[in-house]
Amino acid sequence: MAAPMAAAASGGSVTRRLLRGFSRSLSGGGAAAEQPEAAVVNVVFVDRKGREVPVSGRVGDNVLHLAQRHGLELEGACEASLACSTCHVYISEPHLSRLPAPDEREEDLLDQAPLLRENSRLGCQVHLGPAMEGARIGLPRLSRNFYVDGHTPKPH
Amino acid sequence: MAGAGRLRAGPGPGRLPWPHALPAALPAALRRWLSSPAPPPRVCVVGSGPAGFYTAQHILKNVIHSFTQTARSERCAYYGNVTVGRDVTVPELQRAYHAVVLSYGAEDNRVLGIPGENLPGVYSARAFVGWYNGLPENQDLKPDLSCETVLILGHGNVALDIARILLSPLQLLRKTDITDSSLAALACSKVKRVWLVGRRGPLQVAFTIKELREMINLPGTRAVLDPADFTGLESAVKDAPRPRKRLTELMIKTALEKPAEVQAAAAAGAAAAGAAAAGAAAAGAAAPREWGLKFQRSPQEVLPSADGRRPRGVRMALTRLEGSGDSARAVPTGDVEELECGLVLSSIGYRSLPLDPAVPFDSRRGVIPNSSGRVQGVPGLYCSGWVKRGPTGVIITTMNDSFDTAQSVLEDLQGGVLDVSLSREGFGLVESILHSRGVRPVSFSDWEKIDAAEVARGKAAGKPREKIVDPAEMLHIIGH
Numbered sequence: 231m232a233a234p235m236a237a238a239a240s241g242g243s244v245t246r247r248l249l250r251g252f253s254r255s256l257s258g259g260g261a262a263a264e265q266p267e268a269a270v271v272n273v274v275f276v277d278r279k280g281r282e283v284p285v286s287g288r289v290g291d292n293v294l295h296l297a298q299r300h301g302l303e304l305e306g307a308c309e310a311s312l313a314c315s316t317c318h319v320y321i322s323e324p325h326l327s328r329l330p331a332p333d334e335r336e337e338d339l340l341d342q343a344p345l346l347r348e349n350s351r352l353g354c355q356v357h358l359g360p361a362m363e364g365a366r367i368g369l370p371r372l373s374r375n376f377y378v379d380g381h382t383p384k385p386h
Numbered sequence: 387m388a389g390a391g392r393l394r395a396g397p398g399p400g401r402l403p404w405p406h407a408l409p410a411a412l413p414a415a416l417r418r419w420l421s422s423p424a425p426p427p428r429v430c431v432v433g434s435g436p437a438g439f440y441t442a443q444h445i446l447k448n449v450i451h452s453f454t455q456t457a458r459s460e461r462c463a464y465y466g467n468v469t470v471g472r473d474v475t476v477p478e479l480q481r482a483y484h485a486v487v488l489s490y491g492a493e494d495n496r497v498l499g500i501p502g503e504n505l506p507g508v509y510s511a512r513a514f515v516g517w518y519n520g521l522p523e524n525q526d527l528k529p530d531l532s533c534e535t536v537l538i539l540g541h542g543n544v545a546l547d548i549a550r551i552l553l554s555p556l557q558l559l560r561k562t563d564i565t566d567s568s569l570a571a572l573a574c575s576k577v578k579r580v581w582l583v584g585r586r587g588p589l590q591v592a593f594t595i596k597e598l599r600e601m602i603n604l605p606g607t608r609a610v611l612d613p614a615d616f617t618g619l620e621s622a623v624k625d626a627p628r629p630r631k632r633l634t635e636l637m638i639k640t641a642l643e644k645p646a647e648v649q650a651a652a653a654a655g656a657a658a659a660g661a662a663a664a665g666a667a668a669a670g671a672a673a674p675r676e677w678g679l680k681f682q683r684s685p686q687e688v689l690p691s692a693d694g695r696r697p698r699g700v701r702m703a704l705t706r707l708e709g710s711g712d713s714a715r716a717v718p719t720g721d722v723e724e725l726e727c728g729l730v731l732s733s734i735g736y737r738s739l740p741l742d743p744a745v746p747f748d749s750r751r752g753v754i755p756n757s758s759g760r761v762q763g764v765p766g767l768y769c770s771g772w773v774k775r776g777p778t779g780v781i782i783t784t785m786n787d788s789f790d791t792a793q794s795v796l797e798d799l800q801g802g803v804l805d806v807s808l809s810r811e812g813f814g815l816v817e818s819i820l821h822s823r824g825v826r827p828v829s830f831s832d833w834e835k836i837d838a839a840e841v842a843r844g845k846a847a848g849k850p851r852e853k854i855v856d857p858a859e860m861l862h863i864i865g866h
Contacts, residue, residue, distance in 0.1 A: 298451050307782075308781075314781045318782070338595045338599060338632070341594065341629035342780050343782060372790075
C-alpha cells in the first residue's frame with residue numbers, strides 16, 4: 231500500500247505521486263495475482279482504437295492492473311488511491327449492475343472524466359468476480375478534435 | 387521529474403529506433419527510405435512534469451505506466467538543472483532534434499492589479515503553495531501567520547488547498563511530506579478563520595467536488611456557508627451537467643446543515659480516518675476553526691494596518707452577475723464592503739511565461755499559439771500541458787492533452803512533415819553547448835540519489851520524505 235500522504239491527498243497529490251513516489255514501481259496487481267487457486271474470469275477489453283483484446287483474469291483482479299498487465303493503454307496516475315480519473319472505463323451490462331455500486335469518492339472523481347456515460351467506472355475500483363464473466367470493458371476514445379469541438383475548460 | 391522549481395527540468399531527448407516490423411501498407415517512398423539505414427528520429431521534451439512525461443510516453447509508444455520507468459528506459463534520457471532559454475536556446479535544440487516539445491508549464495501567476503497588492507502579508511497562492519511544498523525559490527517567504535483571519539481571493543482547487551493547509555490539525559500534517567519549516571510555522575499559527583472570496587456566484591466556482599468534500603470533512607473545522615447565497619439554486623441546477631449539479635448540491639446541503647449535524651458527520655469521518663484525526667475533531671468541536679465561501683465580491687484595494695506592515699482588510703466591490711453559467715460576468719453594483727483580515731492570498735490563476743524569443747507567445751492568453759500542439763508558424767516545434775492550453779484542468783486533462791500533442795508529433799514524423807532523412811545529433815550537440823557554457827546537467831540516477839536521500843531523512847520522522855529545499859545541498863549529494 232502506498233504510504234499515507236494526508237496533506238497530499240487533494241489537488242497536487244497526483245502530481246506529487248507521479249513526480250516523487252516512484253521509487254516503488256507499480257506492483258503486479260493485487261492479491262489475486264498471488265493466489266493461484268482463484269478462479270479464472272474471462273473478459274474482453276475494447277481498446278482506444280476499438281480493437282478487442284480478450285483477457286483471462288482471476289477473481290479479485292483489479293481491472294486497471296489487469297489491463298496494464300496485458301499492455302492496454304490504461305493509466306493509473308494515482309496508483310489506485312482514488313485521487314484521479316485516468317483509469318476511467320466503460321463496463322457492459324448486465325455486468326455493471328451486478329457490481330457493488332461506486333462509493334461517493336469514486337462518483338466525485340467520475341465527475342472529472344471526459345466522455346462520462348451511464349456505464350462509466352474507475353477501473354481501479356472494479357474487481358473481477360464470477361459475475362464479470364464475459365464482460366466487455368471499453369476504454370474511452372478521444373477524437374483528435376476533442377479540444378476543438380465543444381470541450382469545456384476544466385477547473386484546476 | 388523533480389518539480390521545475392527544485393531542479394530545473396531540461397531536455398529529455400528520446401531516441402526512437404524505427405520499428406523493425408514494417409506494416410505492408412506504407413507509401414512506397416517511405417518504405418524505400420525505411421529499408422535503407424536511416425538515422426533515428428530524435429525528440430526533445432522541455433519540462434519534466436506530467437505533461438512532459440505523458441507526451442514522451444506516448445511518443446515512445448511502449449506501454450509504460452510510470453514516469454520512473456520512462457526516465458530509466460533506454461530510449462529516453464533525462465537531463466535536469468538545465469534552463470532552456472538561458473543555458474541552451476530553443477533554436478539550438480531545434481538544430482539538435484527533429485522535434486522539440488515545450489511542456490514547461492506555468493511558473494508565474496496572474497496579478498490582481500490593485501493598490502496594496504505589494505504590502506507585506508499579501509502573497510500569490512503560487513508562492514505560498516511553493517513554500518509549503520518545498521520549492522527552493524519560495525523558502526524565504528516567511529509568511530506571518532499571527533493573524534486570526536485570512537482571505538483567499540479565488541474559488542479554485544488551489545484556494546481550497548491553501549485553506550486545507552492553514553486549517554488542518556497539525557497531527558495530520560506531521561505525517562505528510564510538507565516541509566519541516568512550514569510545519570514549524572503552522573505550529574505557531576494563530577489563524578482561526580479562512581474566507582475564500584470570489585467575484586462571481588456559486589454556479590461559477592472552479593474547484594471540484596473531491597477537494598470541496600475533503601475541506602467539509604476536515605477534522606476540527608466548521609464550514610460556514612450562507613444559505614442566502616444559494617436561494618433558488620437547487621432548481622437552477624436540476625438539469626445541469628452532472629459535475630456542476632453534484633458540486634452545487636453539496637454546497638447547498640452544507641449551507642443548510644445545522645452545526646451539530648456537521649460536527650457529527652466530521653467526527654464520524656475523522657474516526658474512520660484514525661485516532662489522530664478523531665482526536666483533532668474532538669478538540670475542534672470545542673472551538674472549531676472556520677472556513678467559508680463569499681461570493682460576488684471583487685477586490686478593489688488591500689488596506690494597510692496603521693504601521694503599514696500588514697493588511698488590515700480588503701475593500702470589495704459587490705457585484706451582480708450578467709449572463710449565466712461559465713460565461714457569466716461580474717459587474718460592480720456600486721456598493722462596497724470591507725472584509726477584515728491579516729493575511730491575503732491571491733489565487734486567481736497561474737500563468738506561463740515566454741521562454742525564448744524564437745517561440746511565439748500569446749501574452750494575453752498566456753499560452754503558446756498552437757493547433758493540436760503544433761506551434762503556429764514553427765515546424766518541428768510542439769507544446770503540451772498548461773503552456774499549450776492554459777493552467778487549468780486535473781491530471782486526466784493534462785494526460786489527454788499530452789497524448790493529443792504526441793499524436794501530432796507521430797503524424798508529422800511518419801507523414802514526412804518533419805525531415806527525418808537528415809540526421810540530428812541529439813544530446814551530443816546539446817552537451818557540447820552546455821559544456822562550453824559551464825552548465826552541468828543532472829542525470830536521472832543523480833535524481834534518484836537525491837530522492838533516496840529525501841526518503842531516508844523522512845523515515846526517522848514518520849514522513850514519506852523530508853524534502854531538501856536547498857539546491858546547493860542537492861548538488862552536494864550528487865557530487866556536483
